[in-house]
Amino acid sequence: MTTPSPSTQRKPAPQAVYSPITSSAIFIVATLAPGSEPAEKVRGWCEDIAALTRSVGKRVPSGNLSCVCGFASGAWDRLFGGPRPASLHGFREMGVEGRRAVATPGDILLHIRADQMDLCFELATQLLSRLGDAITVVDEVQGFRYFDMRSMVGFVDGTENPVGHEAVDFTMVGDEDPAFTNGSYVLVQKYLHNMAAWNELSVEAQERIIGRTKLSDIELDESVKPSSSHSSLTTITEDGEEVKILRDNMPFGRPGAGEFGTYFIGYARSPAPIEQMLENMFVGRPAGNYDRLLDFSTAVTGGLFFVPSADLLEELAERRP
Numbered sequence: 001m002t003t004p005s006p007s008t009q010r011k012p013a014p015q016a017v018y019s020p021i022t023s024s025a026i027f028i029v030a031t032l033a034p035g036s037e038p039a040e041k042v043r044g045w046c047e048d049i050a051a052l053t054r055s056v057g058k059r060v061p062s063g064n065l066s067c068v069c070g071f072a073s074g075a076w077d078r079l080f081g082g083p084r085p086a087s088l089h090g091f092r093e094m095g096v097e098g099r100r101a102v103a104t105p106g107d108i109l110l111h112i113r114a115d116q117m118d119l120c121f122e123l124a125t126q127l128l129s130r131l132g133d134a135i136t137v138v139d140e141v142q143g144f145r146y147f148d149m150r151s152m153v154g155f156v157d158g159t160e161n162p163v164g165h166e167a168v169d170f171t172m173v174g175d176e177d178p179a180f181t182n183g184s185y186v187l188v189q190k191y192l193h194n195m196a197a198w199n200e201l202s203v204e205a206q207e208r209i210i211g212r213t214k215l216s217d218i219e220l221d222e223s224v225k226p227s228s229s230h231s232s233l234t235t236i237t238e239d240g241e242e243v244k245i246l247r248d249n250m251p252f253g254r255p256g257a258g259e260f261g262t263y264f265i266g267y268a269r270s271p272a273p274i275e276q277m278l279e280n281m282f283v284g285r286p287a288g289n290y291d292r293l294l295d296f297s298t299a300v301t302g303g304l305f306f307v308p309s310a311d312l313l314e315e316l317a318e319r320r321p
């Protein structure tokens with residue numbers, strides 16, 4: 001029997017990074033407890049994630065249940081050692097006092113999606129119960145779809161997401177890091193909005209801040225769109241071509257507590273374009289020409305994680321640092 005050439009060998013299957021958009025999600029960020037036993041438990045858990053997702057998803061086959069698991073830089077070193085993803089590093093804080101992208105603790109990220117919250121809830125329960133006190137959940141957000149794909153501030157979110165082959169090209173690691181083919185980088189931030197102040201603005205003022213019309217979701221003409229608009233500052237070009245990321249942001253909130261927020265989650269083949277977007281937003285392009293949406297929105301968390309391919313995620317159960 002001949003060994004397949006590298007060009008004909010099957011590439012590892014990705015995790016569910018570009019799954020269909022769903023109506024519900026749970027985002028969980030956890031830290032790893034000290035000691036060798038918690039690390040061993042997490043490694044063993046890696047090969048259980050796919051099976052648990054299938055088992056829960058079978059209850060409602062039409063529910064589109066999926067789960068993505070990622071690891072932060074320090075956790076990767078502690079759990080798996082080398083080799084490590086080439087571009088994985090800690091979340092880079094940026095901005096100025098009062099307008100800052102902050103880094104917060106987090107070793108493991110779970111992004112659970114489905115068209116029913118009960119599926120998300122059940123899978124989160126099963127996944128976390130397997131880990132017990134090996135981890136501590138430091139942030140948990142239940143997100144929901146808001147009308148016709150609206151963000152909490154009332155504008156359609158994710159309009160420019162890549163689709164089809166573009167989604168793969170922009171989110172999946174390729175030949176630049178062959179040991180981690182079909183992995184992905186994911187950056188998350190939790191934003192809280194001052195909705196009272198935002199709603200005091202006219203629709204026209206809001207549109208100039210976002211860079212799109214509110215009702216019809218049409219991008220404003222360049223002749224009237226401010227260079228400080230959200231859409232202007234989050235558009236990244238390289239060699240004349242736009243570099244895209246895949247967003248699956250979700251609104252969340254507790255009206256009784258006056259909490260209204262957006263959970264930002266962006267997947268990309270490299271952290272570089274997402275970090276450039278954040279620098280444009282928080283520092284400005286040029287410096288000082290910052291995203292005016294940040295006058296009404298505050299980032300309270302921030303983390304960067306690497307999502308291994310589905311095949312590698314199971315193999316990591318046998319990896320030792």
